[in-house]
Amino acid sequence: MKKLLMAACIVAMYSVSFGxxxxxxxxxxxxxxxxxxxxxxxxxxxxxxFPNAKAVQYYETSAATANGWSVSADDRMPSVxxxxxxxxxxxxxDFQYYALFESNGTLIKSEFQQINxxxxxxxxxxxxxxxxxxxxxxxxxTKDYFKxxxxxxxxxxxxxxxxxxxxxxxKKVITVDPTGNIIKVK
Numbered sequence: 001m002k003k004l005l006m007a008a009c010i011v012a013m014y015s016v017s018f019g020x021x022x023x024x025x026x027x028x029x030x031x032x033x034x035x036x037x038x039x040x041x042x043x044x045x046x047x048x049x050f051p052n053a054k055a056v057q058y059y060e061t062s063a064a065t066a067n068g069w070s071v072s073a074d075d076r077m078p079s080v081x082x083x084x085x086x087x088x089x090x091x092x093x094d095f096q097y098y099a100l101f102e103s104n105g106t107l108i109k110s111e112f113q114q115i116n117x118x119x120x121x122x123x124x125x126x127x128x129x130x131x132x133x134x135x136x137x138x139x140x141x142t143k144d145y146f147k148x149x150x151x152x153x154x155x156x157x158x159x160x161x162x163x164x165x166x167x168x169x170x171k172k173v174i175t176v177d178p179t180g181n182i183i184k185v186k
Contacts (some may be wrong), residue, residue: 039104061100111148
């Protein structure tokens, strides 16, 4: 009986330890580092943009990955002797922020997602028109704002998820720019 109980405990601990990391997003092609091993210039730039950032996570990012930088599932980077880039990640109740920095503190790219936002009037008007013309049986479910920035491009948009009231398994995801132009409906 004791052996059976011990085996059950080991299986439970094994399951819990893997369950904690599963589904957690990290920065593709990066490895977690401490704040102390992150250049002070990177930390200073982050503090300047977000002075109240808490629970910040720091990553080393290889030069090869920095060019195609993206946030995705776990893809750990091999250790490098002198990383050229660093990624910072933090979130609050209402938003998530990811940023790619050069080791000198220069911000290269950032991704920002704000959850359940207040929609601009132009976006509201476009959604009401779309609902009236094509989707009268759909109801708003979520409203998120996304913003991507780098040296060459600045892109921001709203992503709205709507659910069919007569069949909640049917959803539409509408992407709208801040001026109210519908980018796509999926």
